[in-house]
Amino acid sequence: MNAAAEVALKPAPRRSRGARLLENRNVLSALFLLPSAAILLVFLTYPLGLGVWLGFTDTRIGRPGIFIGLENYEILWHDHVFWLSVFNTILYTVAASVLKFALGLWLALILNEKLPFKAFFRAIVLLPWVVPTVLSAIAFWWIYDAQFSIISYSLIKLGIIDTPINFLGDPTLARASVIAANVWRGIPFVAITLLAGLQTISPSLYEAATLDGAGSWQRFRHVTLPMLTPIIAVVMTFSVLFTFTDFQLIYVLTRGGPVNATHLMATLSFQRAIPGGHLGEGAAIAVAMIPFLLAAILFSYFGMQRRRWQQGGRD
Amino acid sequence: MASVTIRDVRKSYGSAEILHGVSVPIEDGEFVILVGPSGCGKSTLLRMVAGLEHITSGEIAIDGRVVNDVPPKERDIAMVFQNYALYPHMTVRQNMGFSLMLQKAPKAEIEERVKKAAGILDLTHLLDRYPRQLSGGQRQRVAMGRAIVRDPQVFLFDEPLSNLDAKLRVAMRAEIKELHQRLETTIVYVTHDQVEAMTMADKIVVMHDGIIEQIGAPLELYDNPANLFVASFIGSPAMNLIDGRIKANGSASFETAGGESLALAKAPAASDGRPVVYGIRPEHLRLDDAGFAAEVVVVEPMGSETHVMARLKGGGEIVAALRERRAFKPGETLRLSPDRDLVHLFDKETRFRL
């Protein structure tokens, strides 16, 4: 038996239990996770838990409530304003997200082409996103003003209409107006993220597709779109979550009016809880948003799951 | 199958001209290799044939039809890219059938043609994998498969083997050559590896700084390099090039800068004292007691032969590929003698062969 084999056969020296535990991947990762888990618990779970608890009480401002079970939810079940807000929220989210996606993708594709002053245009596109929401909401408020609207003014000067449009006074128009404002604000995020995704696609793939006989639509359909789907899934999940929980735009522009036509669940929750004083009921409305958000997250989780072609290694 | 004619083609990016009038005739079914150092414009020329790059001036014709303004998809050519450019979201089967799918060929026909190409390239068992799940050599074969399935007029290859390891490269070299013999399709192939060029081509085009140095069959370039660049580029190890002048009083000979005199078979007319570059390939030097002296510096045994780098008496280094199986020691003095009939002389000014 030679020396090397002898060394190999010798049992490894025993190390202390602690040292071995530290080398265990699971133990180690649990250790590293502990601080962030604690922070999550204190700053996320506590307020969330408190909100859920408030939903089961009849707390009012200035008066601690008692546990009343599902009473708040029963009230909401028969409250048509609540159901209107659910409908509004879904309409707002779906319409705004679809528009943001379509326009954002279109913008990203344009910005990805060779065009003069590219950096300048990219900066411009980011503007709506950089401006604080409240500020842009106030700007839109002026744009939509019943008397001083720049849009009405222009259309009147052009002779297309003769009385100002009552953007925020008519239910349908008000809904369209807040959706338009949200889309304006949300496009940069979608466009810039998708642009970043577009730039990761190798130009030689397009060249290969060109030689394979693909026209520009086919290149988009068979190369760009499939390569972009993972990023689209992420961007749209965030976009949907932001839109669903939107509050500032609505609150500045319409406060939920006219006749609750633009009340979203978030604004209604605030309305009932703070100005209305019914903390318990407001909390219940907020809690009612959770199932929708969970559904959106689950949907994108399964949509976002790494596709088979992205996985490394062999099968 | 088709011929390709490249006539006085120029290419500029802005004010910088990088191809200065290139002409290459390529016959139907020929395997032509563009070879040259990095940055000499090989890829650019290939991409112009493919239609991916605008032609600044000159003409490219495929099968007699000038294609300067014909879009790539109508040129009926297939290209294998250096990085393969496989579609990562498609399986091997979908990658290979993509062009047929775009042409709206019937499913059964696509399947059949993909199967046939996969059979040729030994890819049948990999058809359902994604590119990520393949090795470099397998990806390379898929890229070739994608080209074969289309049965194009011309194949274009841009350094397809440069990402592979040495052994796989040798194997793929043989495979590509066999493929060409089987399909008999015109191939234009770009590489900067002269061994690849020598082993595969029917015709080699040596490029350098946007011009063509020489076009010819591999052995033609080896035996009769037209100028110093081709002489030093073709052949491995590279040809020895020694500065000096001709002495033609009585018998013809060449005198190195260091004063060493080497006999010549014959001197070019009226050339006494003319400054020239003397070229001799390492494999055309042999041990000979009557030869010139050189001191061994580095020894590289290759197995079948030994490459000996040696210093000449008056300065300058020379490499000899010797078949003798004996131990050469650094510091030892060898006597070497060139094969007089295989010496190349080049004009020092024009750099052309004399």
Ligand SMILES: Nc1ncnc2c1ncn2[C@@H]1O[C@H](COP(=O)(O)OP(=O)(O)OP(=O)(O)O)[C@@H](O)[C@H]1O
């Ligand atoms: N888009 C471009 N703009 C400006 N110059 C370019 C462009 N593309 C290539 N060039 C220049 O053209 C020259 C030839 O490039 P090309 O890619 O054809 O070289 P090559 O012979 O294929 O080299 P390699 O062996 O390294 O691939 C290079 O000097 C390069 O810098």
Ligand SMILES: [Mg+2]
């Ligand atoms: Mg190149």
